[in-house]
Amino acid sequence: MERINLPNKRLVKSRIITAFYSILIAFSLQLSAKEPSQTLVLVGGALTTCASLSPENCEKNTQISGKTHNVFALSHTKISQIKQQWPSKNSQAKNNTIKNLATMQAKSSPTLSKKELLWLWRDIDSKQLNSLSDQEYNFVIDMLEVAQIQSDNKRLKEQVNTALNSESAATEILQFISGSLKVNNSNPSILAITASSRDPYESADFYEGLLSFPNVNSQWLALTPALAKAITTNKCDDLTTLRHSEMGLYQREHIYPDRTQAEYKLCKKGTDALVELIKNSTGVMFNGGDQSLTRKVLFDENNQPYPWTKALQSRPVIVGTSAGTAVQSGGQAHAGNVVMITNGTSLSALKEGAQAIDAPSERSNSDSLTYNRFGGLGTFSYGVLDTHFSERNRTLRLGTLLDDLSANQDQPTFGFGVDETTALVVIKSEAGNLMTVIGKNGVVMVKSTEQAQAETKTKTYSYSYWPVGSVIDIKNNDFTLSQRSISQALPAIKIPPLPVQRFGSILTDAKLRSLTQAMCLSQEQTAVGQQDEFIISLSTTPESAYHRISAAQYGCAVSNLEIAVSTF
Numbered sequence: 001m002e003r004i005n006l007p008n009k010r011l012v013k014s015r016i017i018t019a020f021y022s023i024l025i026a027f028s029l030q031l032s033a034k035e036p037s038q039t040l041v042l043v044g045g046a047l048t049t050c051a052s053l054s055p056e057n058c059e060k061n062t063q064i065s066g067k068t069h070n071v072f073a074l075s076h077t078k079i080s081q082i083k084q085q086w087p088s089k090n091s092q093a094k095n096n097t098i099k100n101l102a103t104m105q106a107k108s109s110p111t112l113s114k115k116e117l118l119w120l121w122r123d124i125d126s127k128q129l130n131s132l133s134d135q136e137y138n139f140v141i142d143m144l145e146v147a148q149i150q151s152d153n154k155r156l157k158e159q160v161n162t163a164l165n166s167e168s169a170a171t172e173i174l175q176f177i178s179g180s181l182k183v184n185n186s187n188p189s190i191l192a193i194t195a196s197s198r199d200p201y202e203s204a205d206f207y208e209g210l211l212s213f214p215n216v217n218s219q220w221l222a223l224t225p226a227l228a229k230a231i232t233t234n235k236c237d238d239l240t241t242l243r244h245s246e247m248g249l250y251q252r253e254h255i256y257p258d259r260t261q262a263e264y265k266l267c268k269k270g271t272d273a274l275v276e277l278i279k280n281s282t283g284v285m286f287n288g289g290d291q292s293l294t295r296k297v298l299f300d301e302n303n304q305p306y307p308w309t310k311a312l313q314s315r316p317v318i319v320g321t322s323a324g325t326a327v328q329s330g331g332q333a334h335a336g337n338v339v340m341i342t343n344g345t346s347l348s349a350l351k352e353g354a355q356a357i358d359a360p361s362e363r364s365n366s367d368s369l370t371y372n373r374f375g376g377l378g379t380f381s382y383g384v385l386d387t388h389f390s391e392r393n394r395t396l397r398l399g400t401l402l403d404d405l406s407a408n409q410d411q412p413t414f415g416f417g418v419d420e421t422t423a424l425v426v427i428k429s430e431a432g433n434l435m436t437v438i439g440k441n442g443v444v445m446v447k448s449t450e451q452a453q454a455e456t457k458t459k460t461y462s463y464s465y466w467p468v469g470s471v472i473d474i475k476n477n478d479f480t481l482s483q484r485s486i487s488q489a490l491p492a493i494k495i496p497p498l499p500v501q502r503f504g505s506i507l508t509d510a511k512l513r514s515l516t517q518a519m520c521l522s523q524e525q526t527a528v529g530q531q532d533e534f535i536i537s538l539s540t541t542p543e544s545a546y547h548r549i550s551a552a553q554y555g556c557a558v559s560n561l562e563i564a565v566s567t568f
Contacts, residue, residue, distance in 0.1 A: 037316070037428055038316055038379070038428045038429075039317050040320075040380060040424075040425065041318070041423050042325040042380065042424040042425070043321035043418065043439070044321075044325065044388060044389055044420050044423070044443075045288055045387045045418075046322075046388070046391075046420035047174075048169075048170045049210055050062070050163075050164040050165045051158055051209065052064050052065065052066030052067055052068050052158050052159045052160075053068060057166055058166060059164050059166050062164055064164065066156065066157060066158055067157055067158045070113070070202075071111050071112070071113070071148055072111065072114060072141075073110065073112065074104055074108045074112075078144055079101045079102060079105065082098065082101065085143070086136075087136060087139045087244070087248075088133065090136065093131065097128070097132070097136070100121065100128060104120050104124055111146065114141070117141075138198070138248055142252075145255055155257070155258060157205040158205040158209070159205075160206060160210050162174055162210070167421060169422070169439045172439060173439050174213075177190075177285075177319055178213040181216055181317050185282050187217070188282040189217035189219075189280070190213075190281060190282060190285060190317070190319075191221040191278065191283070192204070192207035192211055192220045192284075192287070193223050193286050193287065193294070193324075194220065194287045195223060195225065195286070195294045195297045196286065196288055196289030196294045196324055197290075198247070198248070198289070199249060201252050201255070201259040201263075202255075202256065203287055204256075204259050211285060220259070220262070221277070221278075221284070222259065222262045222263035223297045224247065225242075225247050225296040225297055226242040226243045226246050227266065227267055228300075229246050231266075231271055231274065232271065232300070232306065232307075236264060236267035239260070239263060240253060246296070271307050271308070274308050275307055275311050278312055281315060282316055282317055283315050283319060284312055284315050284319070285318075285319040285321075285324065286319070286327060287321060287323070288321045289322070289323045290323055291323040291324075291327040291342060291376065292342055294324065294327045295327060299374070303374050309377070312377065313379055318379050322387045325418060325424075326340060326342075326386065328377050328379045328385055329341070329376045329378075330376040330378035331381035332381055333381045333382060333414075337373075338380075338382075338383065339371045339373050339374075339375055339401075339405065340371060340374075340376040341371050341386055341398070342357060343367070343369065343370045344367060344369030344397050346393055346394055346396035346397040346400075347507055347531060347534075348368050349397040349400035350400060350534055353369070353404055354400055354401045354404040355368055355370050356373045357370050357372045357373065358373070369397055369401060380416075382479070383414030383415050383416055384398065384415045386415060386416070386417040386418070388419075389417030389418055390419045390444065390510045390512070391419065391509075391510050393507050393509065393510060393511065393512055393513075395461075395563070396536075396565060399448065399459070399565075401415065402415050402447070402461075403459055405448075413448045414446070414447055414479070415447075417443065417445075417446065418443050419439075419441035419444075419513075421439050421441065422439035422441045422442060422443065423438050423439050424443045432474070433474050434474055435479070436471045436472065437469065437472075440468065441467070441554050442465050442470075443465075444466075445463075446461055446462070447461065449462050457566060457567055458564050458566040459565045459566075460564045461562070461563045462563075463516065463538075463558065463561045463562070463563050464479075464481075464557075464558055465513070465516060465517070465554075465558040466481065467554055467555045467556065468555070480559070481557055485547070488549075489549055490551065492521075493548070495522050496522070497522055497524060498518055498519065498524050502530050502535075503515055503527065503528065503529040503530070504531075505530075505531060506530060506531050506536050507529075507531040507534075507536075512529070512536075515538065517553075517556050517558075519558070519561070520556035520557070521548070521556055525540045526539045526540070533568060534565055534566070534567055535565070535567070535568055536564070539562050540562070541562050544559060544561055544562070545557075545559040547559070
C-alpha cells in the first residue's frame with residue numbers, strides 16, 4: 001500500500017532518497033563497498049501521525065474510520081467486581097470509590113469516554129479521585145473499560161493513515177525507516193515492541209499501522225513484562241495474574257482478546273522460538289512511554305539480560321521514539337558504563353542534582369532528576385540519550401546528570417538530546433561510524449567541561465546544536481560537524497544584534513533553543529538568561545562556530561557554545 005499523497009509523492013520521495021543516499025555517499029570512503037552493519041533511527045518523540053485516535057495530526061483534521069476513543073460504562077456488575085477485587089489494603093479508598101461510583105452510575109449515560117467519566121467523577125468528589133494511588137486509579141479505569149466490537153464481531157481497532165500526515169517531517173522519518181529496512185534485504189521485516197506503554201496491548205494497533213510499509217512485513221511482538229516473566233518461568237497459563245502483578249493491568253483479555261491470545265501463543269512456543277523470531281527480523285521498533293517499563297522486557301530483576309536481549313541488540317535496524325530512544329543508552333563507552341536517564345526537569349536538576357536508581361527497573365514519579373545506573377539496551381554507547389529535548393528545555397537536566405557522573409571518572413561526558421519529530425541516525429560499521437540528523441528540528445550535544453568553579457558555584461557546559469541535514473563525524477571519541485556539512489552551509493545573513501537584556505524564564509518552553517539559534521544567526525558572542533535564582537550565561541570560545549545549514553526555522557548549527565550556570 002502506497003503511503004504518500006500523490007500530490008506530494010515525488011517531492012517527499014526525492015527528499016528522502018537524497019537524505020538517505022547522501023549519508024551512504026558521505027560514508028562510502030570508509031565503508032569500502034560494505035553496507036553498514038547496523039542503523040539506529042533514534043526519534044525524539046512526537047512522531048506526528050494521522051490516526052483515528054488523533055485526527056488533529058491528519059490533513060485538514062480528516063477523521064478516518066476506526067477506533068476514536070476508549071469506552072467506559074458504569075454498572076452494578078462492574079462496581080461489584082471493583083469491590084471484590086480491590087488491589088490495595090486501603091479499605092477507606094475502596095469504600096469511598098464504591099460509594100462515588102454508585103452515585104455516578106445514577107447520573108451516567110450508558111457509555112462514556114474517559115474524559116466524560118473523569119469529569120463526572122470530579123463533579124461528585126474531586127478530592128477523593130485525586131487521593132487514589134496510581135495502582136488504585138489504574139485498576140478502576142481498567143475495570144470500567146468495555147470492549148468495542150463491530151457488527152462482524154471483530155474488535156474495533158485504531159487505524160493509521162500516514163498518507164494523510166499533516167507533518168511532512170514525520171512522513172520523511174517513516175520513509176527513511178522503510179528505506180533502511182530494504183538496504184541489502186529483499187524481504188525485510190520489522191517487529192513493533194510496545195512495552196514502554198502502561199497498556200502495551202492498546203498501543204499495538206497504532207504501531208502495527210505506523211510500520212505498514214510497502215513490501216515490508218511488519219507485526220506486533222507481544223513482548224510484555226508479563227510475557228517475559230511467564231516464558232522464563234514456564235507460567236504461560238498465569239499471564240492474566242502476571243499482568244496484575246508485573247504491569248498493574250486488569251481485564252485486558254476482555255478488551256484486547258486478540259492481543260492477549262497472541263501473547264499466550266508466543267509464550268507457549270517458548271524462549272527459543274522467541275529468540276529465533278527476533279533473529280529472523282530485519283528491524284525492531286521500541287515505542288514511547290516509560291523507558292523503565294521497556295527495561296523490564298530486556299533485563300530481569302537481577303539485572304541479567306533475558307535470552308532474547310542479545311538478539312534485539314544485534315538487529316540491522318533499530319528504531320526508537322521517545323522512551324524507545326532513551327532506552328538505547330547503555331553499554332560500555334570509552335570512559336565507562338553509560339547510564340539511562342529516567343526522569344526530571346532542568347530546574348529540579350539544578351536545585352537538587354541527580355539521583356541514581358539502584359533497582360534495575362525501578363521507576364520515579366517525582367520531578368527529580370533520576371537515572372538508571374545499569375543503563376538500557378546498549379545499542380548507543382556514545383553517551384546518555386535524552387528526548388523531547390529542546391521543546392521541554394532539557395539541556396541543563398542532561399548537563400547536570402553529566403556533571404554528577406563525571407565525579408566518577410569511569411562515566412561518559414557526552415549527552416545527546418533529540419528534538420521532537422526529529423531523528424538522530426547512527427550508521428555503524430566495522431569500517432567506522434557516523435551520525436546524521438533527519439526530520440524537523442535538530443539534535444543537541446551537551447558535554448561536561450569539568451570547569452565548575454567552587455567559589456562561585458558556577459557550572460560550565462559545552463553546547464552544540466546539529467540541525468536537520470547535518471552529518472557528524474565521530475573521531476577520537478569526539479563528535480564534530482563534518483567538513484562536508486560546513487562546506488555546503490548557506491551564507492550568513494544580516495540581522496539586527498540581540499537586545500542587551502537578560503532573557504527571562506529561559507528554561508521554559510523551548511526558549512533556550514530559540515536564544516542559541518538567534519545567537520547563531522546574528523553571530524552574537526554573548527547572551528544571558530535567567531530562571532528563578534539561576535543565571536545562564538552563553539558565550540563563544542575559540543572552539544565555537546556557527547554555520548547556517550539550512551533556511552529552516554532551526555537550521556543554524558552551533559558548535560561548542562559555552563553555557564555557564566551560576567546563582568545570585
